[in-house]
Amino acid sequence: MSDTTALRRTPCTTPRAGDPPMHRLQVRLPEQVPFAAGTFDTIGPMSRAAFPHRHTFYEIVHVTAGTGAHVVDLARWELRPPHLGLILPGQLHHWEDARGLDGSVVLFTEDFLLDHPGDRDLLRRLGEHPWLTLDGPTHARTGRLMAELVEEYGHGADGFATVLRSLLHVLLIRTARLRGPAASAPPAGRPAAVAEEFARLLGRTGAEGRTVRECAELIGVTPGYLTESVRAATGRTPGTLLREARSREAQRLLAHTELSVRQIASRVGFDDPAYFCRFFRRETGRSPGDFRKHHDRRDPSIEDGVRPA
Structure with a gap:
């Protein structure tokens, strides 16, 4: 588990000059499930990284001990443990x-939410209050x-995904x-209103069929301004x-x-x-028919070959 998050010579996306590192999730073979869970120790040294970096995946941390600080954007x-924290894809932290940092860590990509697509919008809303101080019973x-x-992740039994x-x-x-x-109020520094509105728009049914220009028009800004706002908040483009x-x-x-x-x-x-079939194969590594044929296996996951962003 020490290489669960990307270390040297493991798959990291190449940042533009001057940008911080962008780490992606190294899935466990052979299941290819885009998920990992463990302690800070078993997840590996990157779970305690002291240098600013971004992820292409979500991270949930349950901090049970330690001193210092956690910085997000x-x-x-x-x-002042116990805490529950959420880091969204693209956030700098x-x-x-x-x-003495100790506790549990859960890592997963948006692909893992296939069975609960509404969780994507829930995660975006939770990102507005990403750091909670827990009382005794909640802890x-x-x-x-x-x-x-x-x-469950460690055992990997049938149907574990x-x-x-x-x-x-x-x-x-x-x-x-x-x-x-039980929830502490987050300090200042939330993403720009335009980027937040784009995130809400992205969570609505049918948004995936829109173009960047159409999204910009719905929000009331130019496509260029939308791109700048979203890139500043997430490190990625609309x-x-x-x-x-x-x-x-x-x-x-x-x-x-x-x-x-x-x-x-x-x-x-x-x-x-x-054109859709070519797009789907480029994004997932499989044809639509092959994906449908293999998806009902006992250990359901996003099929092997999914390319992280």
Whole structure:
């Protein structure tokens, strides 16, 4: 598990000159499940990275011990455990002067949310309050649930990916309820309003079929200004995020409906089914038919060959 997150000579995306490193998830073979769970120790040294970096995946941390601070974008939180924290894809974060850091870590890509597509929007909303200080009972409940995720992932028994998705869904729902005394208010430094509006738009049904220009018009800004705002907040472009949303929705429809490839192509904004098939193969490494044929295996996951952004 020491190489779960990308280290030297493991798959990292190449940043532009002057940009911080962008790490992606190294999935476990042979299941190819884009998910990992463990302690700070078993996940590896990158889970305590003291230098600013970004991920292409989500990270949930349950901090049970330690001193120092956790910095996300422009927000800085002093460590006074227990905490529950969320780092979104594209956010810049690092651990500052951390000593004795301990707890559990869960890592997953948006592809892993195939069974619960509504969780993507829930995660974006949770990102508005990404650092929570837990009271005693909440800390205990969270610890038990995180322990179940770690145990299930470690055993890898038949159907474990489905169980992991269900446990993760419960964790997100329970976290969304923490908006009272158990939740500490986040400091200043939230993303720009335009980027937040784009994230909300991206979470709506049918958004994956829109172009960047159409999204900009709905928000009331120019395409150039939308691109600048989203890149500043996430490190990625609106076009990249829309392309990934198209791919995720196509995978969901292939896995869970009887719609034809032509119908699915139209649903996600492609007039030409052949062009859609080329797009889908480029994004996932499989044809739509092959994805549909193999998706109902006992250990369901995004099929091997999915290319991280």
